[in-house]
Amino acid sequence: xxYSDDTLIEFLNGTLAEDDARAIETALETxxxxxxxxxxxxxxxxxxxxxxxxxxxxERIERLQAELEAIAAPAAAPKSSWGFQKMAASIALGLxxxxxANAYLTTPxxxxxxxxMEVANYQALYVPETVAHLQIDPDALKNQFERASSxxxxxxxxxxLDNVADLTLARAQVLGFSGKPLIQIAYKDAKGMPxxxxxxxxxxxxxxxxxxxxxxxGMASATWETATHQFLLIGNSExxxxxxxxxxxxxxxxxx
Amino acid sequence: MKREKTxxxxxxxxxxxxxxxxxxxxxxLAGTPDVADDLAQATCLRAIEKSHQFQEGGALIGWCxxxxxxxxxxxxxxxxxxxxxxxxxxxxxxxxxxSPSVETNIFASEVFTRIMELPEAQRSTVEMVxxxxxxxxxxxxxxxxxxxxxxxxxxxxRKALADLNNEEFISSKVVKNEI
Numbered sequence: 001x002x003y004s005d006d007t008l009i010e011f012l013n014g015t016l017a018e019d020d021a022r023a024i025e026t027a028l029e030t031x032x033x034x035x036x037x038x039x040x041x042x043x044x045x046x047x048x049x050x051x052x053x054x055x056x057x058x059e060r061i062e063r064l065q066a067e068l069e070a071i072a073a074p075a076a077a078p079k080s081s082w083g084f085q086k087m088a089a090s091i092a093l094g095l096x097x098x099x100x101a102n103a104y105l106t107t108p109x110x111x112x113x114x115x116x117m118e119v120a121n122y123q124a125l126y127v128p129e130t131v132a133h134l135q136i137d138p139d140a141l142k143n144q145f146e147r148a149s150s151x152x153x154x155x156x157x158x159x160x161l162d163n164v165a166d167l168t169l170a171r172a173q174v175l176g177f178s179g180k181p182l183i184q185i186a187y188k189d190a191k192g193m194p195x196x197x198x199x200x201x202x203x204x205x206x207x208x209x210x211x212x213x214x215x216x217x218g219m220a221s222a223t224w225e226t227a228t229h230q231f232l233l234i235g236n237s238e239x240x241x242x243x244x245x246x247x248x249x250x251x252x253x254x255x256x
Numbered sequence: 257m258k259r260e261k262t263x264x265x266x267x268x269x270x271x272x273x274x275x276x277x278x279x280x281x282x283x284x285l286a287g288t289p290d291v292a293d294d295l296a297q298a299t300c301l302r303a304i305e306k307s308h309q310f311q312e313g314g315a316l317i318g319w320c321x322x323x324x325x326x327x328x329x330x331x332x333x334x335x336x337x338x339x340x341x342x343x344x345x346x347x348x349x350x351x352x353x354x355s356p357s358v359e360t361n362i363f364a365s366e367v368f369t370r371i372m373e374l375p376e377a378q379r380s381t382v383e384m385v386x387x388x389x390x391x392x393x394x395x396x397x398x399x400x401x402x403x404x405x406x407x408x409x410x411x412x413x414r415k416a417l418a419d420l421n422n423e424e425f426i427s428s429k430v431v432k433n434e435i
Contacts, residue, residue, distance in 0.1 A: 012410070014414075068272060068275065
């Protein structure tokens with residue numbers, strides 16, 4: 001049966017008699033051409049599509065694609081100690097457990113754990129004894145910073161990072177996450193508690209504007225990024241301290 | 257194992273291309289950009305994990321949207337609702353990449369606002385049919401509802417947009433602005 005355009009428009013508008021509407025719905029199950037005719041008659045489809053296709057912004061697409069690339073990379077890489085399944089499971093669990101949305105300062109769990117959650121898991125194992133014994137030898141520290149700088153291809157402002165109130169620089173070391181180098185600059189605070197600044201390179205896309213403060217694995221943290229790197233400061237301290245230290249550190253990196 | 261990695265690599269590459277479409281559908285479900293980010297990434301992760309289950313020759317985007325909807329309904333929706341008090345409403349200013357034309361912006365903003373005011377089920381149906389170009393039948397299968405429900409949701413959306421005849425709407429807004 002061929003329906004007139006007027007009938008189909010009535011159907012689209014929801015004003016067609018119920019029996020006729022049911023007949024068209026049944027026909028749509030098998031009649032591809034009927035569906036295409038109706039789509040063509042629906043004058044709202046094009047303007048709605050044109051408007052909705054303007055989102056998301058190119059910046060958002062690039063950020064999401066970069067994050068996806070980082071997530072998918074382990075699948076292509078040789079099997080590492082982290083493992084794709086473990087990471088995927090970790091992220092999935094984090095997504096279920098945490099919901100940051102627009103939360104600021106108060107988020108109990110991270111929404112995008114990835115490398116930050118793994119760092120948090122690692123840092124959670126640190127106790128005051130971990131850093132208490134570290135002998136701070138200036139020459140050794142300088143060499144550690146050079147290796148760390150080279151690993152992530154980033155100039156490290158060692159002097160400024162060694163001059164943060166209430167923090168004593170203890171060590172810089174190169175770690176790894178999903179086949180990519182990750183550096184940890186370890187401190188102890190005035191109470192001897194371990195604090196870590198971790199840095200990892202990221203795809204070169206526009207950075208998020210603001211610093212994100214949240215609790216990871218029970219520790220206060222600050223996350224920020226530049227066009228090329230992501231930074232995480234984390235430790236067993238007051239969130240206010242983490243914020244103040246992160247301010248100093250961000251400033252130090254902008255002045256390199 | 258090697259074959260599975262190849263599947264995952266190929267899936268990762270393919271998902272890059274489909275990211276905007278996956279995000280838009282996630283946005284139609286979640287209603288806020290930040291939650292849509294999380295939902296889109298969770299969808300991609302799950303698609304990579306299950307890439308060996310994807311049948312070659314099938315419609316990847318349809319498969320991904322099915323995953324997206326499943327994650328939303330089964331894992332994230334209830335948490336999003338609980339946290340809704342902390343979510344910001346989405347306004348026209350959040351529209352990015354709009355045409356510089358003032359008139360077009362007025363119209364586009366109004367269309368956007370009215371779409372986002374629709375209930376979640378209608379938003380996602382509009383997204384699938386109007387924006388992604390799914391047939392009514394494909395949308396019904398993906399959203400797991402009868403075709404009649406798809407048509408009913410679209411009719412409701414059309415009513416919400418009914419007075420937005422482009423030219424008339426713009427001229428009324430321009431006159432109003434001049435006043």
